[in-house]
Amino acid sequence: MNSTKAQKKLHPTVKWNLVLLELLTAILFILFMIPFGMVVLNSAKTSKEIIFNAIALPSNWNQLAINVSLIFNNPTVDYLGAFVDSILITFFSLLVIALFSSMCAWVLVRNKTIWSTILFMIFVSAMVIPFQVLMYPLVRWMRISGDFLHFRLLGTIPGIVFAYLGFGSPLSIFIFHGFIKSIPYELEEAATIDGCSRGRTFFTIVFPLLQPIIVTVLILNGIWIWNDYLLPLLVLGSNGIVQTIPIAVTAFAGAYLKQWDLILTSTLIAMLPLIILYLFAQRYIIKGMVEGSIK
Amino acid sequence: MKQSRLVNVLFVAPCVFAFTMVIIIPFFFGLYFSMTDWNGVNNAVNFVGFKNFQSLFSSPDFLYSFLITIAYTIINIVFVNIVSFSLSLMVTSKLRRRNFYRAGFFVPYLIGGIVLGYIWQFILNNILVDFGNILSIKILQTSFLSLPHTVIWTMAAVNTWQYAGYIMLIYVASIQSIPASLMEAANVDGANYITRVFHILIPMMANAFTISLFLTLTTSFKQFDMNLTLTNGGPATRFLDVPVKASQLLAMNIFNTATANRMAEAQAKAVVLFFVLLVISLIQVSANKKKEVEM
Numbered sequence: 001m002n003s004t005k006a007q008k009k010l011h012p013t014v015k016w017n018l019v020l021l022e023l024l025t026a027i028l029f030i031l032f033m034i035p036f037g038m039v040v041l042n043s044a045k046t047s048k049e050i051i052f053n054a055i056a057l058p059s060n061w062n063q064l065a066i067n068v069s070l071i072f073n074n075p076t077v078d079y080l081g082a083f084v085d086s087i088l089i090t091f092f093s094l095l096v097i098a099l100f101s102s103m104c105a106w107v108l109v110r111n112k113t114i115w116s117t118i119l120f121m122i123f124v125s126a127m128v129i130p131f132q133v134l135m136y137p138l139v140r141w142m143r144i145s146g147d148f149l150h151f152r153l154l155g156t157i158p159g160i161v162f163a164y165l166g167f168g169s170p171l172s173i174f175i176f177h178g179f180i181k182s183i184p185y186e187l188e189e190a191a192t193i194d195g196c197s198r199g200r201t202f203f204t205i206v207f208p209l210l211q212p213i214i215v216t217v218l219i220l221n222g223i224w225i226w227n228d229y230l231l232p233l234l235v236l237g238s239n240g241i242v243q244t245i246p247i248a249v250t251a252f253a254g255a256y257l258k259q260w261d262l263i264l265t266s267t268l269i270a271m272l273p274l275i276i277l278y279l280f281a282q283r284y285i286i287k288g289m290v291e292g293s294i295k
Numbered sequence: 296m297k298q299s300r301l302v303n304v305l306f307v308a309p310c311v312f313a314f315t316m317v318i319i320i321p322f323f324f325g326l327y328f329s330m331t332d333w334n335g336v337n338n339a340v341n342f343v344g345f346k347n348f349q350s351l352f353s354s355p356d357f358l359y360s361f362l363i364t365i366a367y368t369i370i371n372i373v374f375v376n377i378v379s380f381s382l383s384l385m386v387t388s389k390l391r392r393r394n395f396y397r398a399g400f401f402v403p404y405l406i407g408g409i410v411l412g413y414i415w416q417f418i419l420n421n422i423l424v425d426f427g428n429i430l431s432i433k434i435l436q437t438s439f440l441s442l443p444h445t446v447i448w449t450m451a452a453v454n455t456w457q458y459a460g461y462i463m464l465i466y467v468a469s470i471q472s473i474p475a476s477l478m479e480a481a482n483v484d485g486a487n488y489i490t491r492v493f494h495i496l497i498p499m500m501a502n503a504f505t506i507s508l509f510l511t512l513t514t515s516f517k518q519f520d521m522n523l524t525l526t527n528g529g530p531a532t533r534f535l536d537v538p539v540k541a542s543q544l545l546a547m548n549i550f551n552t553a554t555a556n557r558m559a560e561a562q563a564k565a566v567v568l569f570f571v572l573l574v575i576s577l578i579q580v581s582a583n584k585k586k587e588v589e590m
Contacts, residue, residue: 017488018388018389018390021385021388021390022390022391022392024385025385025386025390025396028382028385028400029396029399029400032399032400032402032403032456032460033399033402034418035403035414035415035418035456036402038414038417038418038422039414039417042417050421053425054417054421054422054425055422055425055426055429096309100309100310100313101310103306103307103309103310104306104307104309104310104311106306107302107303107306107307108307111303119307119311122319123314126314126318126319126322128569128572128573128576129318129322129569129572130517130546130565130568130569130572131517132517132546132549132550132564132565132568132569133321133322133325133326133562133565133566133568133569134317134318134321134322134325135321136325136328136335136553136558136561136562137320137321137322137324137325137328137562138317138321140324141316141320141321141324142316142317145316162313162316162317163313163317165309165310165313166313166314166315166316166317166318167317167318169310169313169314170314170318173310197302198299198302199302199305199306202306223404223405226407227406227407227408227409227410227520228407229407229408229409229519229520229523230519230520246407246409246410246520249409249410249413250409250524253413253524260417260421263413263417264413264414264417267410267413267414270407270410271405271406271407271410274405274406275402275405278402278405282398285401286397286398286401286464289401289404289461289464290464290465290467290468293461293464293465293506293510
């Protein structure tokens with residue numbers, strides 16, 4: 001304790017460094033936040049006001065409410081519908097990804113056969129394939145197989161949820177796989193001896209233990225699915241009945257060229273749900289992102 | 296035993312089915328279609344061998360996209376890693392509000408590429424230009440997006456804004472896993488801050504650098520959403536005496552080729568993208584293996 005005090009006296013510059021660092025960080029932080037500020041600022045202006053001066057404060061903040069209602073009541077783009085569809089698609093995709101990937105990963109860990117290893121390797125190596133190779137054959141294949149199964153895969157919510165399960169499962173299985181390996185097998189053995197069936201063992205013993213890693217899987221997939229553009233564009237189409245938020249935003253930008261009041265308000269509404277979620281679940285999201293990247 | 300085998304099959308079935316339907320089958324179709332004359336209009340396709348690939352590498356349009364994507368990727372790796380490493384040092388320092396800053400720098404990552412592209416298009420074309428006019432700063436008066444030699448740098452800067460907070464988290468996790476006593480010991484020994492960062496921190500973080508290097512490498516190579524809404528490929532420029540789109544990265548080139556109903560050609564380009572990413576991942580895997588041996 002004494003030595004550090006002495007050091008501080010010897011080096012009075014240390015404190016100055018901290019002030020300087022604080023200043024630098026604060027400036028960078030403001031720079032990072034300016035784009036959000038500009039979106040909010042200009043979402044509360046009319047198109048004319050923006051063209052006249054994009055930097056100025058809005059003359060009347062009520063314009064924000066007017067712009068939002070213009071977006072939701074727009075005759076050409078069904079933004080509210082897209083918003084609801086996006087929530088449904090994200091919700092159901094996350095549900096099936098978390099459930100089926102954890103089930104699959106558990107079998108691949110516990111069933112120690114060559115087949116499990118091969119299957120796991122295939123899942124992992126498929127992560128290399130870029131979406132660009134798959135996207136056009138996928139649309140063609142979904143049309144053919146949909147006709148064959150008498151089940152519309154293109155343009156429907158079940159169809160796109162199914163596609164998200166396929167695209168989301170490799171990474172999710174990989175993450176679950178690593179976590180399940182660290183769970184002691186004795187727990188499951190005890191349950192089996194007590195007469196618990198294999199299926200029930202998973203749902204009553206293993207699944208509850210997965211909770212922290214499920215949060216990680218939900219966050220990684222949730223951010224991706226909410227913001228995804230190409231897959232919905234191809235599977236749902238840009239004029240389909242089912243739409244997502246990113247498609248609706250591009251529709252606004254296409255229909256109201258350079259009408260920044262509408263475009264910016266639509267982007268504001270698009271990013272709000274994730275930002276609000278982040279404010280509440282910040283700790284989990286940061287933890288989930290780190291775990292997802294390092295694995 | 297029989298019952299447990301049934302459970303195994305039932306548990307892996309949903310993921311395996313979805314994965315096969317949306318990744319495995321379209322992947323092999325995709326490889327095949329790259330060697331056909333598929334045009335998206337006729338359902339019938341004919342095998343043409345490697346013809347599509349041969350014409351690719353003599354097409355200035357594709358070569359330009361390929362080279363500009365490599366340039367963009369390199370700029371991105373440098374930008375993102377320098378910024379995110381600096382941010383990670385800031386938010387692991389003794390600053391009182393470090394956790395607040397860390398949370399804030401990550402926010403841009405939550406915004407999807409589509410939304411982000413519009414926001415930055417507005418900032419670069421309107422806000423900055425307005426600033427330039429008010430303060431009469433000449434270079435700001437023309438948008439950075441409208442000049443062929445600045446557009447790629449601008450895109451990398453925008454991508455850095457989005458991505459730096461995410462890579463920062465990886466570095467932060469790595470810094471926090473280094474025992475604090477190590478840095479303190481060096482401090483007592485009289486090593487100044489810069490020396491400590493370069494001689495202790497950076498060598499200890501080798502693993503984190505590899506992870507973020509490959510993360511930025513692959514995501515830059517696949518960049519699409521932001522490219523679409525920020526520049527849509529523009530402005531026009533010339534390459535090998537042919538007009539090309541100055542900021543049309545590889546993924547967008549594929550997209551535009553397919554939109555023009557040249558499906559087989561788009562598919563061949565996508566296969567090239569796949570092989571590039573495959574080589575990158577193989578290098579990554581072998582790099583990781585080497586490290587494991589050393590450890």
